[in-house]
Amino acid sequence: MNPIKTTEKVKSEKNADEPQSSNEKGKYEMFENEDIMALEQELIDTYLKSSFHPVKILLKIHKRYIKELLLSLFFYTIKTLPCIFLPVITAKLINLVVTPTEHLAQTMSLYIVLMVVLFLINIPMQRLYIKYYSIVSRMIEAGLRGALVRKLQQLSISFHKEMQSGRIQSKLIRDVETIQSLSDNLFSTLPGIVINAVTALVIVLHNNLTVFWFFLLCIPCSVITVKAFLKPIDKTNKKFRKEMEHTSANITDMIEMTPITRAHALEEMEIRKITSNLSLLANTGFRRDMIHALFGSVSWVLFQLFQFVCLVFSTILAIRGEIGVGDITLYQSYFTTLTGQVSTIISLMPVISKGFDSIGSVGEILCSMEVEDNREKTPLPTLRGEYEFKNVCFSYQNNQPLLQGIDLKVNAGETIAFVGESGSGKTTLMNLLVGFYLPQSGTLTVDGHDITTLNLNSYRQHLSIVPQNVVLFTGTIRDNITYGMTDVSDKQLHAALDAARLTDLIDSLPLGADTPLEEHGANLSGGQRQRLSIARALIRDPDVILLDEATSALDSVSEKQIQEAINNLTKERTTFIVAHRLATIKNADRIAVIKDGRCVEIGSYDELMAKKGEFYALRSLQQV
Numbered sequence: 001m002n003p004i005k006t007t008e009k010v011k012s013e014k015n016a017d018e019p020q021s022s023n024e025k026g027k028y029e030m031f032e033n034e035d036i037m038a039l040e041q042e043l044i045d046t047y048l049k050s051s052f053h054p055v056k057i058l059l060k061i062h063k064r065y066i067k068e069l070l071l072s073l074f075f076y077t078i079k080t081l082p083c084i085f086l087p088v089i090t091a092k093l094i095n096l097v098v099t100p101t102e103h104l105a106q107t108m109s110l111y112i113v114l115m116v117v118l119f120l121i122n123i124p125m126q127r128l129y130i131k132y133y134s135i136v137s138r139m140i141e142a143g144l145r146g147a148l149v150r151k152l153q154q155l156s157i158s159f160h161k162e163m164q165s166g167r168i169q170s171k172l173i174r175d176v177e178t179i180q181s182l183s184d185n186l187f188s189t190l191p192g193i194v195i196n197a198v199t200a201l202v203i204v205l206h207n208n209l210t211v212f213w214f215f216l217l218c219i220p221c222s223v224i225t226v227k228a229f230l231k232p233i234d235k236t237n238k239k240f241r242k243e244m245e246h247t248s249a250n251i252t253d254m255i256e257m258t259p260i261t262r263a264h265a266l267e268e269m270e271i272r273k274i275t276s277n278l279s280l281l282a283n284t285g286f287r288r289d290m291i292h293a294l295f296g297s298v299s300w301v302l303f304q305l306f307q308f309v310c311l312v313f314s315t316i317l318a319i320r321g322e323i324g325v326g327d328i329t330l331y332q333s334y335f336t337t338l339t340g341q342v343s344t345i346i347s348l349m350p351v352i353s354k355g356f357d358s359i360g361s362v363g364e365i366l367c368s369m370e371v372e373d374n375r376e377k378t379p380l381p382t383l384r385g386e387y388e389f390k391n392v393c394f395s396y397q398n399n400q401p402l403l404q405g406i407d408l409k410v411n412a413g414e415t416i417a418f419v420g421e422s423g424s425g426k427t428t429l430m431n432l433l434v435g436f437y438l439p440q441s442g443t444l445t446v447d448g449h450d451i452t453t454l455n456l457n458s459y460r461q462h463l464s465i466v467p468q469n470v471v472l473f474t475g476t477i478r479d480n481i482t483y484g485m486t487d488v489s490d491k492q493l494h495a496a497l498d499a500a501r502l503t504d505l506i507d508s509l510p511l512g513a514d515t516p517l518e519e520h521g522a523n524l525s526g527g528q529r530q531r532l533s534i535a536r537a538l539i540r541d542p543d544v545i546l547l548d549e550a551t552s553a554l555d556s557v558s559e560k561q562i563q564e565a566i567n568n569l570t571k572e573r574t575t576f577i578v579a580h581r582l583a584t585i586k587n588a589d590r591i592a593v594i595k596d597g598r599c600v601e602i603g604s605y606d607e608l609m610a611k612k613g614e615f616y617a618l619r620s621l622q623q624v
Contacts, residue, residue, distance in 0.1 A: 039143035040150045047147075047366040054359040061144075062187060065136040072133035073191050079125035080192065082118040084199050087333035089115055094326030133188050141180045144362065148172050151366050157436040158396075159370040166249030171365060174244065175358035182355020185348050193341040200334040200341075208323060211331050214313060221302055229295040234353045236288035241357055243284045247277045292350050299346045303339040310335040372435075377455040383462035383543040384447050385412040385574030387433070391442035393597075394428060402428050404597035405442070415575040417585040419618060420594035426578045429594070430546055433576060435459060464537035468549035468578075470529045472521035477506070478513040480521075481536045492539060500535035502528070545575045582619045591615060 043061060050056040062069065089111050096104055148171065152160075205212040254261075254274055261270050314331040317323045323331075387410040394403040403425050410416050418426040431437045432444055435456040444451045446459065472480050481496060482488045493513060497503050505528060509515040521529045537545060579585045586605045593601035593614045601614050608615035 036139070036142050036146050039139060040146040043143050043147040044151055044366050047363050054356040057359055057363070058183070058186070058356075061140055062136065062183070065139070068132045068136045069187055072129050072131075072136070072188070075125045075129035075132065076188075076192055077195055079122045079129055080195065082115065082122060083196070083337075085118060086115065087330050087337075088203065090333065091324070091326035091330035094329060095324045098325050136187070137180060137183060140183060141176060144176045144179060145172055148176070148362065148365055151368070151371075154371045155365070155368060156370045156372055157431070159368060164249035164252070166247075166252035167245045168365070169252065170245045170248040171361055174248075175241075175361045178354050178358035179362065181351055182358070185351055185355075189344070189348065193344055196337055197341040200338045204331065204334055207327065207330070208317075211314065211317070211323075214310065217306070221306070229291070229298075229349070232291050233288075233295065233350050234357070236284070236291055237350065237354045238357050240281075240284050240288050241354070241361060243277075243281045245361075247274075247281050250274060250277050295346070295350070303342065307332075307335055307339055372456060374455040374457050378449060378453050379455045379458040380446070380449070380462070381458070383459070385414075385544045386410065386445075386447050387574070388445045389442070390445070392432070392439045392444055393441040394432065394437060394439055402597050403432075406597070406599055408592060408599055408602070410574060410576075412574055413572045414590065415570050415577065415588045417577040417579055417588040417591045418594055419579055419582060419585070419591055419615065421618075424594045425597045426594050427548065430548055430576060430578055433546060434463065434465065462543040463546065464540045464542035464544075465546045466530075466533050466537045466548065470521070470533045472517055472524075472529060472532065474517060474519050476511075476514045476516050477509075477532065480517065480532060481513075481539055483536060485539070488539065496535040496539035499538050500531045502531050502535055543573060545570060545573055547575065547577045549578055549580060582615075582622055593618070 042064075046060045047057060050060060093108065093111060096107060101107065152168065201212065201216075251274065254270055257270070261267060311328070311332055314323065314328045318325055318328050387408075389406045389408040392403055392406040393401065395401045406425075406429070408416075418429055420426055428437070432439060432451075435451060435454075438444075438452050446454060451459075473483075478493065481493065494503070497506055497513070506512050506515075517523060521532070524532065577585055577588060585591060588605065590602055591605060591608055592599050593608070595614060601608060601611070603611070609619065
């Protein structure tokens with residue numbers, strides 16, 4: 001068990017994370033939580049209404065930011081004026097040297113002043129361009145991640161069990177970054193390319209029609225090159241993304257399994273398994289890189305040849321006296337600009353392909369219809385705690401029947417314990433009671449309401465759950481106990497800590513309830529983590545309590561203390577208990593024995609022991 005952090009260490013970590021000064025913070029804070037939250041639902045709706053079409057989705061995402069995009073484009077155009085006019089001024093200065101005029105000094109001075117002004121204008125224009133585009137970019141980035149988080153909170157538990165957490169993390173981080181890169185290229189880089197290319201063509205057209213037609217020859221060559229490589233690039237990008245998600249999921253599993261791996265001396269096996277994934281990912285990435293390399297080299301050679309031919313062509317025109325000597329530089333510069341822009345477009349194709357693939361990847365979450373929809377369902381402002389199972393049947397996706405006609409009536413304030421062999425359906429019953437799953441046939445009523453008609457969010461506000469596998473996050477003990485609650489007084493907290501028999505532990509820690517926990521509460525013992533989970537449930541003062549092996553990780557002394565606390569707190573509350581250690585449920589009002597998805601026995605502890613049936617047999621096995 002890792003040691004609890006000392007007060008000094010905690011203070012030093014807090015100082016390292018000190019927020020910026022208020023002036024600096026205000027200067028660069030452009031976004032409000034409310035704006036991002038409003039964008040989240042809009043992005044989800046955009047995905048659902050766009051039939052998974054990546055181009056439509058991308059355009060609709062940016063539709064609300066037309067004003068900012070146009071402003072950024074305007075300032076970008078102004079900031080690039082030096083690049084646009086420099087070849088013209090260069091050509092004119094060379095022509096002045098070759099053929100001096102009467103007002104040479106004045107003309108040169110005018111050109112110099114013009115270029116200096118254009119250079120200086122670049123500074124404020126660059127900041128304004130970045131400001132307005134960054135507003136769009138950062139809002140969409142935050143909005144997409146927020147939309148994924150929002151949708152993940154809405155999706156069913158079955159969706160989360162089917163999709164590995166590593167894949168979800170990859171979509172949330174890597175795919176959103178790729179989409180942002182796509183947006184940057186399409187809405188920032190691409191407009192700049194168009195502006196520079198069009199400017200070059202217009203100026204050349206104005207100066208010499210013959211050279212203009214020569215310039216246009218590079219366009220069909222570009223189209224042919226892109227078309228030849230587009231399909232293999234798209235294919236390798238998709239394969240690389242899927243391999244990345246698979247590897248990310250396996251690495252997440254590896255991290256979670258580290259204690260088990262170390263305990264069984266399986267480090268080398270785990271290393272070989274992950275290395276195999278990494279090798280496959282590296283080979284997929286290598287194939288992708290080689291296709292990109294061939295694509296880039298072919299396009300580069302093609303444009304370099306065109307650029308050299310342009311130099312030779314314009315030189316011949318100058319020798320024949322059709323253009324000035326300085327115009328060689330003019331046309332060469334603009335042709336370099338044009339081929340550079342077309343080459344940039346071609347180099348963007350892999351990025352664009354990856355971006356559209358990531359839009360589809362994110363859509364696997366945002367377009368999923370496995371959503372718990374509570375709209376227009378009956379809210380439950382109060383809960384008495386009366387339940388009734390009427391011929392309830394349920395099976396998971398493998399279609400193997402798990403619950404086969406459960407009939408059970410539970411009165412308000414009653415404590416019901418579910419017992420039975422592993423796989424008999426006890427945990428599934430608890431999941432149905434919480435509303436994680438709904439009956440596939442038959443009905444489950446809560447206070448007389450069919451659970452399928454209830455607003456499950458309002459219903460769950462009356463529940464407290466203590467799972468067998470304790471879930472703790474990296475934060476303080478106080479944060480973990482009061483999770484999701486506001487304005488919890490120290491009196492309430494200490495009452496919950498005392499009821500969960502955590503007072504002695506808290507008093508022994510340097511920061512008390514404000515002591516930070518390590519990942520998954522690694523600096524607490526198993527019993528301490530379980531009691532912390534019980535305190536989290538107790539502080540909510542619930543109407544219904546669900547305990548899934550809540551005392552499984554406790555030693556004998558702690559178990560007795562917790563059992564007493566649970567017995568006191570379950571008075572006048574409906575309580576459901578899943579228990580394997582049958583001695584812990586003697587005080588339950590009734591015990592339901594679940595076997596093969598059916599309730600085969602029900603009664604008090606004494607009644608079932610006297611009956612000498614299924615429960616008696618289970619209890620006898622534990623006494624051996």
